[in-house]
Amino acid sequence: METESALSLESLNIIGPDHYAKNGYPHREWTYLRKHKPVFWCEYPKTDPFWAITKHADIIQISKQPRLFLNGPRLLVFVNEMGLERSPTPPFRHLLDMDPPDHGEYRAVVSRRFTPRGVRPLQPEIENITRQVLDDVTGRDKCDFVLDVSSKIPLAVIAELLGVPHKDWEQLFRWTNETIGGGDPEFQAGTTAQETMDRSRLGLFQYFTDMVVERMKHPANDITSVVANGKVNGQPIPQFEMLSYYFLLVVAGNETTRNATTGGLLAFIEHPDQWQKLKRNPELIDSAVEEIVRWTTPVIQFARTATEDTVIRGQKIKAGESVCLFYPSANRDEEVFEQPFKFDIGRDPNPHIAFGLGEHFCLGANLARLELKVIFSQLAQRLDHAELAGPVERLRSSFVGGIKHMPIRMKMKPAAAAA
Amino acid sequence: MKVVVDQKLCEGNTKCQQTAPEVFEVRDDDKSHLLIDNPPERMREKVKLAAKLCPRQAITVSDD
Numbered sequence: 001m002e003t004e005s006a007l008s009l010e011s012l013n014i015i016g017p018d019h020y021a022k023n024g025y026p027h028r029e030w031t032y033l034r035k036h037k038p039v040f041w042c043e044y045p046k047t048d049p050f051w052a053i054t055k056h057a058d059i060i061q062i063s064k065q066p067r068l069f070l071n072g073p074r075l076l077v078f079v080n081e082m083g084l085e086r087s088p089t090p091p092f093r094h095l096l097d098m099d100p101p102d103h104g105e106y107r108a109v110v111s112r113r114f115t116p117r118g119v120r121p122l123q124p125e126i127e128n129i130t131r132q133v134l135d136d137v138t139g140r141d142k143c144d145f146v147l148d149v150s151s152k153i154p155l156a157v158i159a160e161l162l163g164v165p166h167k168d169w170e171q172l173f174r175w176t177n178e179t180i181g182g183g184d185p186e187f188q189a190g191t192t193a194q195e196t197m198d199r200s201r202l203g204l205f206q207y208f209t210d211m212v213v214e215r216m217k218h219p220a221n222d223i224t225s226v227v228a229n230g231k232v233n234g235q236p237i238p239q240f241e242m243l244s245y246y247f248l249l250v251v252a253g254n255e256t257t258r259n260a261t262t263g264g265l266l267a268f269i270e271h272p273d274q275w276q277k278l279k280r281n282p283e284l285i286d287s288a289v290e291e292i293v294r295w296t297t298p299v300i301q302f303a304r305t306a307t308e309d310t311v312i313r314g315q316k317i318k319a320g321e322s323v324c325l326f327y328p329s330a331n332r333d334e335e336v337f338e339q340p341f342k343f344d345i346g347r348d349p350n351p352h353i354a355f356g357l358g359e360h361f362c363l364g365a366n367l368a369r370l371e372l373k374v375i376f377s378q379l380a381q382r383l384d385h386a387e388l389a390g391p392v393e394r395l396r397s398s399f400v401g402g403i404k405h406m407p408i409r410m411k412m413k414p415a416a417a418a419a
Numbered sequence: 420m421k422v423v424v425d426q427k428l429c430e431g432n433t434k435c436q437q438t439a440p441e442v443f444e445v446r447d448d449d450k451s452h453l454l455i456d457n458p459p460e461r462m463r464e465k466v467k468l469a470a471k472l473c474p475r476q477a478i479t480v481s482d483d
Contacts, residue, residue, distance in 0.1 A: 064476050104427055115431040115449045351472075358476040359428070365474065366432070 021396035030329035039315040056333040066359035069304035092244035109230035150261035158253030163222030184396040263296030288345035294352035297328035421483035428477035438469040
């Protein structure tokens with residue numbers, strides 16, 4: 001880490017997507033802010049001003065008050081660039097931008113599918129999917145870990161949960177890439193980021209419109225059927241909210257787990273002692289998963305908007321102002337974690353808040369944990385060697401910390417030999 | 420000490436049961452249920468930790 005003297009409050013930028021594409025997370029800047037200005041007023045070009053919140057305790061305090069700090073008015077901080085314009089009405093309405101009491105009513109429609117008990121029966125299927133994906137790269141000495149492994153598993157899992165037939169998985173994968181990565185040139189199939197994101201959202205909406213009609217007539221044991229036939233306050237879910245629900249599940253179910261998986265393997269490549277430790281001690285898998293989630297913290301930020309004047313860490317926040325919660329910063333907070341910049345798969349306790357907390361605690365957290373547990377258990381058994389075979393290419397986004405490509409040289413054993 | 424679990428918020432993440440099994444039990448409805456309404460004072464630390472660790476922040480502890 002460079003010396004902090006090179007930084008100043010006037011010049012540091014923690015929201016520009018180019019920084020994330022080039023350097024990954026701005027941990028140096030966040031560390032500086034935690035120390036000198038943990039509640040920091042940010043005014044950047046093409047960005048509505050916001051308070052940057054970088055301390056663990058402050059993000060918890062805000063997250064625990066979902067009626068004082070709303071999601072609806074401003075879901076996240078984004079930079080208005082490359083044709084990305086904030087529309088007067090959001091193009092979706094789902095759990096992320098709902099507030100109490102609606103949020104709880106909508107969330108309850110599917111929440112039992114995602115409890116620890118709800119996800120447990122999925123384990124054999126996740127194991128099968130993972131085994132097949134790893135089988136497909138066995139025998140090769142190189143692969144793009146993102147395209148060949150980490151993107152495939154969560155996609156297959158969420159597609160299975162939603163009951164999307166296998167032939168449509170590739171299309172689903174394109175739409176989710178374009179939705180999250182609309183600001184990245186690689187995924188801009190249209191002329192602007194906005195067009196790319198609009199087209200992918202409408203594609204998903206149309207796809208699920210057709211599926212909903214079918215599932216209303218013939219309900220199946222999938223989440224598409226649960227939402228299609230679900231009730232909110234005793235009424236069927238309106239079409240716009242229903243389609244937004246699928247949109248959220250597809251996108252959230254894909255991007256985050258993919259990036260935790262990629263970032264997790266990268267962490268092990270950079271910390272070979274921890275990789276050997278996991279291989280020798282498979283019982284450490286649960287704490288390893290928590291450390292991977294803390295270390296990678298795939299969701300960079302969400303915003304909240306204050307409904308009345310309030311105070312955070314002595315700083316007055318006025319009604320109508322936004323706070324931006326930087327989760328990766330909270331998960332490196334020196335006041336909470338011993339040696340926060342050490343990747344330690346045995347870390348205990350590990351009170352990270354990568355899944356958020358309270359009203360909006362990640363609905364899919366138990367599913368994500370199960371997927372990561374299966375993936376890294378199988379990798380620990382089968383992956384004898386892995387090293388970078390080229391540069392890690394990062395997503396140009398200050399919302400999700402994405403790795404687009406990670407070429408590795410590797411030696412993967414067949415499943416039978418591992419068993 | 421008075422403990423309340425907000426049943427609308429609770430999603431059966433079982434952190435409370437893991438932390439204070441004498442007080443909380445997650446049942447088949449995927450909700451946490453109190454085994455004791457007014458836990459003894461010696462359990463205060465444990466119960467407060469359970470409330471802190473609840474991902475949904477569904478547990479409130481108050482003096483009574």
